[in-house]
Amino acid sequence: MYFFLLSHNCDDKILYNPKGDGHKKNNKLDEHKVRQVRYERKKEKSKRRLTALDKKGTWSLEKKAKVRKVLDKVYKSSDEEGADGGLVSQPPSWESDTFQKVKEILDSKYLDICSTRSKRLLLKRMRGVKKNKDTPDVPEDFKWIIQA
Numbered sequence: 320m321y322f323f324l325l326s327h328n329c330d331d332k333i334l335y336n337p338k339g340d341g342h343k344k345n346n347k348l349d350e351h352k353v354r355q356v357r358y359e360r361k362k363e364k365s366k367r368r369l370t371a372l373d374k375k376g377t378w379s380l381e382k383k384a385k386v387r388k389v390l391d392k393v394y395k396s397s398d399e400e401g402a403d404g405g406l407v408s409q410p411p412s413w414e415s416d417t418f419q420k421v422k423e424i425l426d427s428k429y430l431d432i433c434s435t436r437s438k439r440l441l442l443k444r445m446r447g448v449k450k451n452k453d454t455p456d457v458p459e460d461f462k463w464i465i466q467a
Contacts, residue, residue, distance in 0.1 A: 360406075365390060371428040386421055389464055394418075394455065407447040413454040418464040 368390055372383055394411075410419060430438060454465060 367429045368422065368425040371425040371432065374432050375425070375428055385460070386425075389418070389461055392461075394457075394461075394464060406444045408444050409447045409450040411452040412449045413452060413466055414449070415464055415466045 369387070372378075372386060372390065375383065378386075394414075426444075430441075433441075457465060
């Protein structure tokens, strides 16, 4: 709930929130920014891989549909900022070699199709150690992404 406070001459309006300033309260603004940065990175990563999937001419329509279904879900590795200014990708421990290879192929394809200028804007990514995560419950047609 916000209130308008009027000055003595009623010309100036000041917006006042009696409960505080949202995320600034309890110093949650920094945490919120970090969460947003991670969300945006994952969203951009998905967009790049889907673009590369559309341009992948050697794969059958069935294979593309199978990969697209998995990429639309939240089965993505997290990226953390590295010491050299690049990003360190930490794949989940449950990820299969096949799924990892598919993602590498799509990332490579995206770099092949994007312009030199776009490549310069992308942050350098390195593969880090696998991150211990619980294996998600996946539908039967997604079992190929889980390490046996």
